[in-house]
Amino acid sequence: xxFGVIGLGYVGLPLAVEAAKAGFKVTGIEIDPEKVKKxxxxxxxIGDVADADLKQVVTDGYLTATTDFSAIKxxxxxSICVPxxxxxxRDPDMSFISSAMQEITRYLHKDLVVILESTTYPGxxxxxxxxxxxxxxxxxGKDFFLAFSPERVDPGNPVYHTKNxxxxxxxxxxxxxxxxxxxxxxxxxxxxxxxxAEAAEMAKLLENTFRMINIGMVNELAIxxxxxxxxxxxxxxxxxxxxxxxxxxxxxxxxxxxxIPIDPHYLSWKMRTLNYKxxxxxxxxxxxxxxPEYVIxxxxxxxxxxxxxINGSKILLLGMAYKKDIDDLRESPAIDIYNILVDKGAxxxxxxxxxxxxxxxxxGYVESAPLTTDLLKEMDCVxxxxxxxxxxxxxxxxHAKLVIDTRNATKGLKNTAEKVLRLGYKG
Ligand code: SAJ
Numbered sequence: 001x002x003f004g005v006i007g008l009g010y011v012g013l014p015l016a017v018e019a020a021k022a023g024f025k026v027t028g029i030e031i032d033p034e035k036v037k038k039x040x041x042x043x044x045x046i047g048d049v050a051d052a053d054l055k056q057v058v059t060d061g062y063l064t065a066t067t068d069f070s071a072i073k074x075x076x077x078x079s080i081c082v083p084x085x086x087x088x089x090r091d092p093d094m095s096f097i098s099s100a101m102q103e104i105t106r107y108l109h110k111d112l113v114v115i116l117e118s119t120t121y122p123g124x125x126x127x128x129x130x131x132x133x134x135x136x137x138x139x140x141g142k143d144f145f146l147a148f149s150p151e152r153v154d155p156g157n158p159v160y161h162t163k164n165x166x167x168x169x170x171x172x173x174x175x176x177x178x179x180x181x182x183x184x185x186x187x188x189x190x191x192x193x194x195x196x197a198e199a200a201e202m203a204k205l206l207e208n209t210f211r212m213i214n215i216g217m218v219n220e221l222a223i224x225x226x227x228x229x230x231x232x233x234x235x236x237x238x239x240x241x242x243x244x245x246x247x248x249x250x251x252x253x254x255x256x257x258x259x260i261p262i263d264p265h266y267l268s269w270k271m272r273t274l275n276y277k278x279x280x281x282x283x284x285x286x287x288x289x290x291x292p293e294y295v296i297x298x299x300x301x302x303x304x305x306x307x308x309x310i311n312g313s314k315i316l317l318l319g320m321a322y323k324k325d326i327d328d329l330r331e332s333p334a335i336d337i338y339n340i341l342v343d344k345g346a347x348x349x350x351x352x353x354x355x356x357x358x359x360x361x362x363x364g365y366v367e368s369a370p371l372t373t374d375l376l377k378e379m380d381c382v383x384x385x386x387x388x389x390x391x392x393x394x395x396x397x398x399h400a401k402l403v404i405d406t407r408n409a410t411k412g413l414k415n416t417a418e419k420v421l422r423l424g425y426k427g
Contacts, residue, residue, distance in 0.1 A: 001024050001025065001076050001077070001183065002024070002025050002027065002074050002075045002076050002077070002080075003019045003024035003025065003026050003027075003029045003075065003076070003077045003079075003262075004026070004028075004029055004071060004072060004075040004077065004078035004079070005019070005026065005027075005028050005078070005079050005081055006029045006030075006034075006069075006078060006079070006080045006081065006082060006100050006103075006104075007029075007030065007080065007081040007082040007083070007100070007118075008028045008030040008035050008036075008065060008081075009081065009082075009083070010046055010048065010153060010258075011081040011117055011118075011151040011153055012028065012030075012047045012079075012081030012082075013044075013045075013049055013054075014029070014153065014161065014162040015079060015081060015117070015151075015162060016028045016063055017049050017053050017054055017057055017063065018162050018163050018187050018188075019183075019187050020057035020062035020063040021053060021056075021057060021062075022186050022187045023062070023186075024062070024077075024183070024186075024187075025062060026028035026040060026057070026062060026063045027063075027065070027066060027071045027074070027075065027195065028063065028064070028065040028066070029065075029066060029067070029068070029071055029072070029078075030065055030066075031067060031118050031282075032067075032115070033067055034306065035065070036065040036066060036067055038061065038380070038401055039054070039064075039065035039366060040060065040064060040065050041404065042054055042055035042058040042059060043056075046160055047155065047156060047326065047327070048155060048156070048157075048162070054218045058182070063331045064205055064289075069103035069104075069106070069107060070106075070107055070132075072103065072104060072106075072108075072112070073107045073109035073375050075111065076111065076112065077112075077113045077115070077180075077183045078104065078112065078346060079088065079115045079116075079117055079149075080097065080100050080104075080114070080115070080117060080118060081115045081117045081118060081151065082096035082097060082099075082100050082118055082283060083096050083118065083258070084096065084097065084118045084119055084120050084262075084266070085262060086262050086265055087106040088120075089314075090265055091265070091269055092120070092121060092265070092266050094120075094124075094128065095199065095260070096118070096374060097118060097120065097124070097128070097129070097130075098118070098132075101128075101129055101132040104132070104133065105132045105133055105135055105136060106315045108133055108138060108144060109132075109144075109281065109299070110138070110143050110144070110170070111143070111144065111145075112144045112145070113144070113145040113146075113147075113176075113180055113183065114129075114133065114144065114145065114146045114147075115146075115147050115148070115149050115169075115180050115184070116129060116146075116147075116148050116149070116197075117148075117149055117150065117151045118151075119150060119151070119204050119205070119208070119262075119263045119265055119266065120201060121201070121205075121266040121267060121269060121270035122198045122202045122205065122267070122270060123149040123198060123201070123203040123389075124148075124201060124271065125147070125172065125197035125198075125201065125308075126172055126196075126197055126198065129146065130146060130172060130297070133146065134139050134247065134313070136199065139202060139373050140172050140173065140176065141171075141172060141173035141174075141175045141176055142159075142175070145172075145173075145175060145176040145179040145180060146171065146172045146197070147169055147170060147171035147172065147177055147178050147179075147180035147200075147245070148169070148170055148171075148197040148200040148201050149167055149168060149169040149170075149180065149184065149200060150168055150169070150197040150200060150201070150203065150204030150207075151165075152165045152168075152207070152242040153165075155326050155327055155328060156323075157233055161295075162188075162384075163187065163188060163189055164189050164191050165188075166188075166189075166190040166191075166199050166330060167184060167188040167190065167191050168194060168203050168204070169181060169184060169191060169192065169193055169194070169200055170191045170193070170194040170195065170196045170197045170198070170200030170201075171176065171196075171197060172196075172197055175381050177193050181193060197268070201225040201395045203325025204263070205264065205267045207245060207262055208259050208263040209259055209262060209263065209267060209280075209281060211249075211260050211266075212255065212260050212261065212263075212264050212281070212284050212285070212288065213280055213281075214249040214285045215249050215252070215255060215260070215284075216255075216283070216284030216285070216286075216287040216288050217249070217284070217287075218232070218236065218249045219249050219251050219252070219287050219288060219291055220248060220287045220424050221235070221236075221251065221424070222292060222424030223424075225424050225425060226423075226424060226425070226426050229426070230330070230423030231422075231425040232251060232424075232425055233250075233408045233411065233425060234422075236248055236249075236250060238424050250407075250408070250409040251291075251376075251406075251423055251424045252291065252333070252406055252423075252424070253292060253295045253333040253334065253337060253383075253385050253406040254269075254288060254289065254290040254291040254292045254295075254333025254336060254337075255291075255331070255333065256271055256288070256321075256323060256330065256331045256332040256333050256334075257322045257323065257328070257330060257331055258328075258330045258331065261285075261331050262331070264281040264283065264284075264285070265285070268281045271276060275349060275394065284414055291333060292333050292336040292337045292340060293340065294335065294423075295322060295333075295337055295383065295385075295404065295423065296340050296341065296344070297303075298404045298415060298417070298421050298423065298426075299381055299383060301342070301405050301421070301426075302381055302402045302404055302421050303380060303381055303402065303412070306380070306401060306402060308380050308381075310344045310345065310346050311344060311345030311346070312345055312346070312347070313346050313347070313380040313381060314346070314347045314349075314378060314379050314380050314381075315341055315347065315379065315380065315382070315383065316338060316347075316348075316349055316350065316351060316369070316375065316376070316379045316381075316382045316383070316400075317334055317338055317341075317344045317348060317349075317351075317383050317385050318350070318351055318352075318371075318382055318383065318385060318386070318388075318391060318396065319334060319350075319351075319352050319384065319385045319386025319387065319388050319391070319407075320332055320334045320335065320338070320350050320352040320355045320358055320385070320386065321334070321352060321354050321355050321386050321388070322334075322386070323371060323386065324386055324387045324388050324389060324407075325354065325388055325389055325390075326354060327354040327355050329355060329358050332386075333385065334350070334385035334386060335358065335410065337383065337385060338350065339361060340423055349369045349375075350369065351368050351370070351371045351391075352367060352368050352386065352388065353368075353388055353391065353393055354388060354390075355368060356368050356406065371391065371392075371395075371396075373395070373399050376395070376396060376399035376400045377399050377400075377402065379400055380401060380402065381400075381401070381402045381403075381404060382396055382400040382402070382403045382404070383403075383404045383406065384396070384403065384404065384405045384409045384410070385406055385407075386407065387407035387408070391409075393409050393410050393413055394413050396410075397410055397413050397414070397415050397416055397419060397420060398414075398415060400419065401419065402414075402419060402421070403419055403420045403422070404420075404421050404423075405420050405422045405423065406423040407423075408422060408423075408424075409423065410422065
């Protein structure tokens, strides 16, 4: 059966490989010729995909990539895995979905099953996508089928990956759900059909808004615990011993990634168009986006203690990725912290074992500095922004003058008392 995936990124490539492994003849349609070339050479570029798996399915002819959307003519199923970012105004940027829809409309044919995976506002599938497709005169639920099935990728998760994570799916009509399920149940271990595309769209937003809200709450709790002289990390562990009705979240330097800081704004945007103003999303976003400045306050406080101005001080950021043990910099709060420190006149360098370099706003690239004892001795302050496993934090504490720990990475280490300021426990 001919299965297509539009967009071979961190969602699309794992899906394409899993479909190929399930025996589908998969065509990956990708606008970036570099990615197309790499896939056709069996060269993996997504951490969550096993190199050997990609090589195997490409060699065996089950997966090919192309930039040519006319491949849709030969397909029976096509999944859309394109980005749904925010634009400069923090409003939904639907441009990726609309260009995919224009191409699918051009090549739409009888019995094609179209499945949207990109996270978006409730109503997108029915109100935004369906009109494109019905321009062809073909009828949904009869001539073609349209459904929404949210991706649930957790980059770097060692246990849950594309195949074994339960998959929610909802069609425009019951027939649509049935046809979409027919292919997906051969790729995913467990399918979770719901009554409509909107229900599936909303389930995804609930999942990610739930995380964003709770992270906002513990971030505010860290600020509160700093003032009360209570260790927020100990408090979270203690509350976490409650065997039911509690889930641990941890404070941090801010909210990064391509989903959690982004997806909830799709819901608040949609509700604004219906003259309803959400509050919980905006409040949590206010706290989460204030964390980089809060970290800078701790840096200034720590430098003051050593009678050092921030202007002209040498600061090392430990970890630029948006979370531990991955190489993704999207929306990383460490980049905000980097830029604010530079604005205040600090000399900033970084070390990240997973991110050898990152692009500065505007011009140029910055490279990760090797984490040597001399470098640590030379620094006026080290900020632990991402708690990558592959860093020796005892060595950092031993040789640095001042450490601002935003991830509790120095918990239980020696010599921390007079040197380390931990977010959520300045004591
Ligand atoms: N973070 C905290 N405190 C926490 C948890 C996370 O500050 O207690 C921060 C992280 O450092 C990171 C951001 O929030 O900057 C997002 O972290 P995340 O753990 O939600 O990871 P993502 O965005 O890579 O993946 C998430 C998925 N993660 C988990 O379920 C653990 C999931 O929410 C979605 O399936 C996925 O985004 C998506 O693509 O929607």
